[in-house]
Amino acid sequence: MTTDLGRKAEARPLLDRSDERLSHAAGIRGTLSAFFDRVRSGDLGSLPVVVGLAIIWTVFQALNPVFLSPANLVNLLFDCSTVGVIALGIVCILMVGEIDLSVGSVSGFASALVGVLWVNQGWPVALAILAALLVGAAAGLIYAAFYNRFGMPSFVSTLAGLLAVLGLQLYILGSSGSINLPYGSTVVNFGQTMVMPDPVSYAFAVLAGIVAFITGYRTAARRKAAGLSSRSTGGLLFRAASVTVVLLGIVYYLNQARGVPWMFGLFVGLVVAMNYALRRTKWGRSMAAVGGNREAARRAGINVRLIYTSAFVLCSTLAAAGGVLGAARLATASQQAGTGDVNLNAIAAAVIGGTSLFGGRGSAYSALLGIIVIQSIASGLTLLDLSSSLRYMITGAVLAIAVIVDSLARRSRLSHGRA
Amino acid sequence: MDTSNDAASGLEAVLSLRGISKHFGAVSALTDIDLYVNAGEVVALVGDNGAGKSTLVKILAGVHQPSAGEIFFHGQPVTLPDPSAALRLGIATVFQDLALCENLDVVANIFLGRELTPLRLDEVSMEIRAWTLLNELSARIPSVREPVAALSGGQRQTVAIARSLLLEPTVILLDEPTAALGVAQTAEVLDLIDRVRDRGLGVVMISHNMEDVRAVADRIVVLRLGRNNGIFYPDASNQELVGAITGASENAVTRRAGRRAGRAEPGAPNP
Numbered sequence: 238m239t240t241d242l243g244r245k246a247e248a249r250p251l252l253d254r255s256d257e258r259l260s261h262a263a264g265i266r267g268t269l270s271a272f273f274d275r276v277r278s279g280d281l282g283s284l285p286v287v288v289g290l291a292i293i294w295t296v297f298q299a300l301n302p303v304f305l306s307p308a309n310l311v312n313l314l315f316d317c318s319t320v321g322v323i324a325l326g327i328v329c330i331l332m333v334g335e336i337d338l339s340v341g342s343v344s345g346f347a348s349a350l351v352g353v354l355w356v357n358q359g360w361p362v363a364l365a366i367l368a369a370l371l372v373g374a375a376a377g378l379i380y381a382a383f384y385n386r387f388g389m390p391s392f393v394s395t396l397a398g399l400l401a402v403l404g405l406q407l408y409i410l411g412s413s414g415s416i417n418l419p420y421g422s423t424v425v426n427f428g429q430t431m432v433m434p435d436p437v438s439y440a441f442a443v444l445a446g447i448v449a450f451i452t453g454y455r456t457a458a459r460r461k462a463a464g465l466s467s468r469s470t471g472g473l474l475f476r477a478a479s480v481t482v483v484l485l486g487i488v489y490y491l492n493q494a495r496g497v498p499w500m501f502g503l504f505v506g507l508v509v510a511m512n513y514a515l516r517r518t519k520w521g522r523s524m525a526a527v528g529g530n531r532e533a534a535r536r537a538g539i540n541v542r543l544i545y546t547s548a549f550v551l552c553s554t555l556a557a558a559g560g561v562l563g564a565a566r567l568a569t570a571s572q573q574a575g576t577g578d579v580n581l582n583a584i585a586a587a588v589i590g591g592t593s594l595f596g597g598r599g600s601a602y603s604a605l606l607g608i609i610v611i612q613s614i615a616s617g618l619t620l621l622d623l624s625s626s627l628r629y630m631i632t633g634a635v636l637a638i639a640v641i642v643d644s645l646a647r648r649s650r651l652s653h654g655r656a
Numbered sequence: 657m658d659t660s661n662d663a664a665s666g667l668e669a670v671l672s673l674r675g676i677s678k679h680f681g682a683v684s685a686l687t688d689i690d691l692y693v694n695a696g697e698v699v700a701l702v703g704d705n706g707a708g709k710s711t712l713v714k715i716l717a718g719v720h721q722p723s724a725g726e727i728f729f730h731g732q733p734v735t736l737p738d739p740s741a742a743l744r745l746g747i748a749t750v751f752q753d754l755a756l757c758e759n760l761d762v763v764a765n766i767f768l769g770r771e772l773t774p775l776r777l778d779e780v781s782m783e784i785r786a787w788t789l790l791n792e793l794s795a796r797i798p799s800v801r802e803p804v805a806a807l808s809g810g811q812r813q814t815v816a817i818a819r820s821l822l823l824e825p826t827v828i829l830l831d832e833p834t835a836a837l838g839v840a841q842t843a844e845v846l847d848l849i850d851r852v853r854d855r856g857l858g859v860v861m862i863s864h865n866m867e868d869v870r871a872v873a874d875r876i877v878v879l880r881l882g883r884n885n886g887i888f889y890p891d892a893s894n895q896e897l898v899g900a901i902t903g904a905s906e907n908a909v910t911r912r913a914g915r916r917a918g919r920a921e922p923g924a925p926n927p
Contacts, residue, residue, distance in 0.1 A: 537769035
């Protein structure tokens with residue numbers, strides 16, 4: 238059987254497998270060894286974050302058995318979603334090799350704006366949220382203009398923005414300092430209690446597997462028809478089935494408590510959409526190209542300024558969206574919203590998840606994975622009743638480790654000929 | 657095919673320049689340059705540093721505009737106000753730094769800025785097209801799904817040339833294609849240039865390396881201080897070429913050649 242296949246392959250080599258110098262992973266063993274080769278050369282992917290998460294969960298579970306209980310994990314997912322959306326914006330801006338340090342302030346200002354417009358001015362809530370998102374977009378446009386027109390480094394312009402927007406937030410909140418959002422409103426419910434009904438959450442888990450299989454199968458069929466190497470149907474089925482089983486397990490566990498928060502569903506939806514945009518569209522390809530080699534992108538006819546503008550605007554808009562979700566989560570718009578560690582948690586989440594600070598490498602899923610790590614640490618330390626002083630120090634240390642891993646992996650990739 | 661053309665005038669050439677001059681302020685980078693290239697011909701552009709080779713290529717690529725003179729494409733006078741105009745006409749340029757994104761794979765680099773179906777990238781069609789291009793060049797690229805960072809210098813040059821061929825140009829300009837390469841890779845790229853010529857393209861190649869030039873060029877155009885300083889053919893000796901490039905008949909190359917000629921027996925092959 239195998240020899241038969243081998244002869245057949247020799248007779249008509251696949252278009253992309255005709256070069257005999259290249260080794261190709263065959264079977265499970267080949268796939269495994271290819272994986273280890275990749276990791277050794279510094280192409281770590283999401284390996285560090287998975288290992289880190291395993292360590293963090295083991296330690297906290299040993300210290301406090303409540304940590305991995307379904308109820309606590311559901312709370313964790315509620316908390317993840319707010320900063321996670323901000324981290325998704327950070328992924329965008331890191332892709333082009335720039336940074337936005339003002340996402341915390343912009344999120345705080347957005348939550349304050351929703352409070353002022355909705356509660357104090359009596360605007361419809363949808364309009365208030367839209368206004369907050371537009372203000373976020375405007376902040377991004379201003380940074381982009383500074384960057385494109387004056388060549389102002391983004392870390393300086395957004396540092397200035399951090400202060401200026403924080404000032405705006407304090408100004409519109411005025412002397413009262415905080416505005417309570419009405420309990421029982423849809424927005425607050427969305428941020429605090431709304432969870433998917435059990436059947437819906439299971440349906441989503443199954444849907445993910447089905448979509449993974451159908452898209453994979455279609456691609457494989459097209460590649461096969463074109464004489465390119467393709468994944469086997471069995472492998473695709475196995476992959477889709479394992480995705481579904483893992484998701485079903487997670488959902489089942491969460492459903493032992495309240496269930497999967499709709500807010501987390503929204504966050505994951507945004508992550509999936511961003512992943513598609515970054516991987517499968519010309520815009521996403523241009524983002525990676527600008528982050529990798531700006532001059533090459535310019536000569537290839539890419540509108541580099543437009544790409545930078547889109548990255549800045551998307552980042553600030555998502556920061557504003559995260560702020561609105563944060564206000565819903567806390568049922569309040571206060572002077573404290575978006576201050577403290579929000580900024581760094583968002584950036585740390587993106588970097589810990591595997592998006593490079595050096596541009597050109599990243600994935601939307603890094604926001605999802607990274608924020609779960611960050612929020613696990615926060616939640617675990619809160620359960621242990623540790624003060625925020627310790628929480629800051631530990632989160633800072635984790636961020637430092639993540640950046641060191643990123644830098645070392647980058648150096649190793651360069652010396653192993655991987656970008 | 658060369659004989660079918662009026663070589664002196666270059667009237668039927670794919671691309672020809674007439675009296676091109678370029679001034680940067682008070683500096684005359686190019687003065688009254690004539691150049692033409694036929695289909696299926698490799699023209700080497702040689703000259704010392706500052707002779708104006710790169711300026712000339714940039715004018716052809718649409719990066720610079722000439723201060724005076726005319727450009728003819730298939731006999732028609734044309735202007736090249738910007739790089740995209742040159743590309744639209746069918747003049748592709750591979751600059752010395754190649755301008756590849758090392759973090760992207762070969763397919764992404766070849767199609768960068770020209771992706772098929774922008775909202776749902778057609779990776780399969782792009783990969784097939786990339787393999788077709790590379791196979792036509794008999795290029796030795798192990799995998800088009802590896803990031804360019806994993807490729808050797810010669811392979812990167814191949815990718816850059818394949819990318820320039822994507823739009824089916826009729827003339828291709830190569831700026832120092834072998835400058836950064838080792839011996840084997842240089843041979844690979846010279847083979848590649850041969851195959852590009854065999855596809856019927858006109859090739860203009862800048863080089864510093866006389867060996868490479870003689871190995872692949874059909875005609876060698878020497879520039880010196882921004883002026884035409886003679887046209888040579890691959891059988892020209894190093895001495896003649898270096899003389900034309902430097903403008904001096906008295907230099908290290910001629911002295912050594914002179915000593916060698918003095919020592920050598922009559923009729924000995926001259927390397």
